[in-house]
Amino acid sequence: MTAQELRLCGLLLREHFGEVVAKVATHLLRSGAQNLRTIIHETGISLDLVKKSLCVLVQHGACVFSSGRKGPGSPTEYRTSCDQILRILRYPRYIYSAKTLYGDTGELIIEELLQRGDMTMSSTVKTVADRLTQNMEEGRSMEYSEVSSTFSNLVETHFLQRCPPMGGAGKKDSATPAAPAAPTPGAGAAPVSTDQPTPESFPDCYKVPHVTLIGRGKRQLSSEDGEDQRNAKKAKMDTETHGDEGIYWQVNFERFHLHFRDQAIISAVANKLDQTSSEIVRTMLRMSEVTTSPTATCTKPLSANEIFRSLPSNYNIPRPILDQYLTLLVDDPMEFVGKAGESGGGMYVVNLHRALANLARATLESVVQERFGSRSARIFRLLLRKRHLEQKQVEDFAMVPAKEAKDMLYTLLSENLVQLQEIPKTPDYAPSRTFYLYTVNQLPTARMLLQNCYKTVANLIERRLFETKESKRLLEKSQRIEAILASLQASGAEPEQLTEVEEMITAPEKQQLEALRLHINKLDSAENQVDETIFLLESYVKSTTAA
Amino acid sequence: MPHLEPQQRAMAINKLLSLLTRFPFLCFSKMKGSDNQEKLVYQIIEDAGNKGIWSRDIRFKSNLPLTEINKILKNLESKKLIKAVKSVAASKKKVYMLYNLQPDRSVTGGAWYSDQDFESEFVEVLNQQCFKFLQSKVDLSMDDIETILNTLIYDGKVEMTIIAAKEGTVGSVDGQMKLYRGVNSVIQPTGLVRTPCGLCPVFDDCHEGGEISPSNCIYMMEWLDF
Numbered sequence: 114m115t116a117q118e119l120r121l122c123g124l125l126l127r128e129h130f131g132e133v134v135a136k137v138a139t140h141l142l143r144s145g146a147q148n149l150r151t152i153i154h155e156t157g158i159s160l161d162l163v164k165k166s167l168c169v170l171v172q173h174g175a176c177v178f179s180s181g182r183k184g185p186g187s188p189t190e191y192r193t194s195c196d197q198i199l200r201i202l203r204y205p206r207y208i209y210s211a212k213t214l215y216g217d218t219g220e221l222i223i224e225e226l227l228q229r230g231d232m233t234m235s236s237t238v239k240t241v242a243d244r245l246t247q248n249m250e251e252g253r254s255m256e257y258s259e260v261s262s263t264f265s266n267l268v269e270t271h272f273l274q275r276c277p278p279m280g281g282a283g284k285k286d287s288a289t290p291a292a293p294a295a296p297t298p299g300a301g302a303a304p305v306s307t308d309q310p311t312p313e314s315f316p317d318c319y320k321v322p323h324v325t326l327i328g329r330g331k332r333q334l335s336s337e338d339g340e341d342q343r344n345a346k347k348a349k350m351d352t353e354t355h356g357d358e359g360i361y362w363q364v365n366f367e368r369f370h371l372h373f374r375d376q377a378i379i380s381a382v383a384n385k386l387d388q389t390s391s392e393i394v395r396t397m398l399r400m401s402e403v404t405t406s407p408t409a410t411c412t413k414p415l416s417a418n419e420i421f422r423s424l425p426s427n428y429n430i431p432r433p434i435l436d437q438y439l440t441l442l443v444d445d446p447m448e449f450v451g452k453a454g455e456s457g458g459g460m461y462v463v464n465l466h467r468a469l470a471n472l473a474r475a476t477l478e479s480v481v482q483e484r485f486g487s488r489s490a491r492i493f494r495l496l497l498r499k500r501h502l503e504q505k506q507v508e509d510f511a512m513v514p515a516k517e518a519k520d521m522l523y524t525l526l527s528e529n530l531v532q533l534q535e536i537p538k539t540p541d542y543a544p545s546r547t548f549y550l551y552t553v554n555q556l557p558t559a560r561m562l563l564q565n566c567y568k569t570v571a572n573l574i575e576r577r578l579f580e581t582k583e584s585k586r587l588l589e590k591s592q593r594i595e596a597i598l599a600s601l602q603a604s605g606a607e608p609e610q611l612t613e614v615e616e617m618i619t620a621p622e623k624q625q626l627e628a629l630r631l632h633i634n635k636l637d638s639a640e641n642q643v644d645e646t647i648f649l650l651e652s653y654v655k656s657t658t659a660a
Numbered sequence: 661m662p663h664l665e666p667q668q669r670a671m672a673i674n675k676l677l678s679l680l681t682r683f684p685f686l687c688f689s690k691m692k693g694s695d696n697q698e699k700l701v702y703q704i705i706e707d708a709g710n711k712g713i714w715s716r717d718i719r720f721k722s723n724l725p726l727t728e729i730n731k732i733l734k735n736l737e738s739k740k741l742i743k744a745v746k747s748v749a750a751s752k753k754k755v756y757m758l759y760n761l762q763p764d765r766s767v768t769g770g771a772w773y774s775d776q777d778f779e780s781e782f783v784e785v786l787n788q789q790c791f792k793f794l795q796s797k798v799d800l801s802m803d804d805i806e807t808i809l810n811t812l813i814y815d816g817k818v819e820m821t822i823i824a825a826k827e828g829t830v831g832s833v834d835g836q837m838k839l840y841r842g843v844n845s846v847i848q849p850t851g852l853v854r855t856p857c858g859l860c861p862v863f864d865d866c867h868e869g870g871e872i873s874p875s876n877c878i879y880m881m882e883w884l885d886f
Contacts, residue, residue: 380847381846381847384844384845384846384847384848385843385844385845385846444821446819446821447846471846472846472847475845475846475847475850476847476850476852478816479845479847479849479850479853480850480852480853480858482849483849483853483858483859484853484858484859487815490815490816491811491814491815492814494814494815494816495814498814510810510811510814511811511814512783512787512807512808512811562852565852565857565858565863566852568857568863569852569855569857569858572857572866572874572877573855573857573874575868575873575874575875576874576875576877576880579874579875628885631884632884635883635884636884639851639854639855641851642851642852642854642855643851643852643855643858644851645850645851646850646851646852649850
């Protein structure tokens with residue numbers, strides 16, 4: 114857990130959960146596992162607030178609890194890990210993927226689950242149906258069954274999974290059974306096992322419960338706040354059961370990550386070769402979705418016959434052409450696809466780890482190229498290929514004049530992108546009798562760039578907060594004016610009154626607001642772009658540790 | 661030669677004279693004016709072949725004093741028996757070799773050096789031209805411009821495969837042939853470099869609350885208003 118990761122986690126937590134939760138979580142990140150008393154003592158926050166913060170963190174899976182180190186009788190300890198918190202950065206990408214795969218319904222389901230942490234199926238379906246109905250035209254509403262079927266689809270393709278049930282069934286003081294609308298795993302219950310079971314270890318992980326959900330979404334009238342609150346309260350006390358109490362669902366982040374990884378490989382193939390090759394690779398990956406484990410080096414072998422049968426119907430390529438394409442993919446130096454045998458017309462696999470390594474290498478090269486120029490990039494690629502080279506050899510191979518080559522190598526060395534390896538000819542390491550070889554190590558360099566990415570995202574977030582703070586007064590003014598306008602329109606005012614209110618914001622102020630909006634959008638989209646780089650580098654680093 | 665006819669004698673003498681013009685060092689009459697020392701130095705330079713030999717090395721091999729060596733070298737040069745070639749490795753060094761030899765690539769640097777200066781412009785131009793040429797063709801084998809093609813490989817614009825080729829096909833060496841083709845990059849420029857931080861020269865000095873911080877970053881300001 115590095116300083117950059119800690120800083121970024123703090124910023125993300127503060128934005129999503131508020132100051133208090135951020136304080137508790139960063140304290141836990143810094144000091145490891147601690148029990149309740151120690152947390153209260155060291156952060157100086159009241160018991161009540163700490164309890165609530167821990168509830169929120171556990172709800173979202175950012176914090177896990179286990180029995181203390183001193184044995185089953187000691188107080189529970191709470192532990193956070195930054196992995197889950199850093200995923201907050203990727204929430205927009207998850208929601209967007211769900212939208213492309215399952216439409217608006219899927220998008221809203223994932224959005225609700227990400228916001229709440231975990232929910233039962235019935236409450237998710239109801240909330241989403243209500244939201245969809247809100248956006249539909251008058252008189253139309255969304256059927257619960259439609260939303261349920263999308264939900265089931267998401268579960269079948271493993272994008273959603275059941276939360277692992279909390280242990281402690283035998284404890285007498287375990288928390289009261291949770292009501293459907295306010296799910297809170299008991300914060301005081303101590304589970305029996307000390308390490309957290311994965312959701313996959315439970316057999317019912319992907320089983321959709323039988324739910325009796327009949328009805329349609331309710332359109333919420335744009336009434337005053339009082340009635341909204343009353344409705345919300347009513348929902349909480351709704352004792353209508355649907356047959357799935359206690360079964361909570363959460364987003365399966367790993368499955369989304371596999372989906373992103375597949376997308377990255379497919380687009381790389383499309384860039385390198387052509388559209389048809391990428392379609393073939395997409396078909397192969399789709400066929401291997403559920404049969405390949407997340408940490409596998411390559412997919413299970415698929416025969417050319419199977420691939421031919423599974424190609425999408427609008428890609429009418431004859432069988433010999435498919436074979437040619439497969440041969441082309443196998444012969445490509447990037448080694449996306451490999452041949453594993455001859456049966457069934459040829460057995461082919463997608464080399465996942467190698468593809469990730471190639472993508473990470475392309476990322477490193479891209480960074481060097483944009484930062485230092487194409488000739489430095491040439492030297493960098495040369496060193497990646499040829500491993501260890503002397504100064505003279507670098508100049509010869511890259512065809513760069515000696516002085517410039519020296520300059521570029523020293524710049525790369527100072528930025529730690531290139532390392533120097535000494536090979537002595539004599540035991541006394543005399544400089545005149547030592548070989549100095551330049552080399553690039555892909556994995557440590559990737560790790561270093563990953564930390565730079567975290568710092569960059571933190572910088573972008575801080576700049577965004579700064580920009581908002583600078584224009585705080587203006588933003589508040591515009592909000593007040595909008596509220597006034599809305600209330601005037603609702604009570605049926607005349608157009609002159611409306612224009613009078615609108616003119617309370619001057620033209621330069623409008624310009625400033627517009628500029629602010631553009632800045633915030635730019636910073637937001639930049640965060641997402643850097644997150645793409647983070648994802649590639651993280652996947653690569655994880656794949657090397659798994660191997 | 662009393663037993664030969666005058667014509668035969670003339671023919672023989674002509675033949676010998678022609679030999680003289682073609683192989684001047686065979687004829688010791690030319691060297692009669694110089695002494696044995698010169699012969700020795702000449703021999704040493706001849707042994708060095710087309711790589712040439714440095715004057716200091718001549719001194720070691722012949723054990724003659726420096727002044728003598730220099731005089732002899734000047735003599736030989738004026739008689740057009742040897743020439744001095746500047747080495748590209750060390751620009752002040754001069755190597756001597758026989759007059760009519762082609763200097764080796766290691767001395768002159770080959771095609772990429774003209775007058776001992778690295779022809780970077782020439783390299784750049786060829787680089788661009790080869791790339792354009794390869795982009796329009798599909799498979800092609802080149803042999804003489806292999807080093808330039810390798811730089812294109814290191815630029816990531818070209819890739820090379822080696823295929824088995826029959827002996828006798830154009831461009832094949834030892835039963836193999838190198839094929840080159842133009843390729844596109846595998847990814848678009850990555851997300852990190854689309855932000856000012858990815859390219860910032862003072863990235864490591866930037867902290868919140870410091871002199872350089874995200875809040876007062878001038879690069880960010882320019883980038884946001886772009």
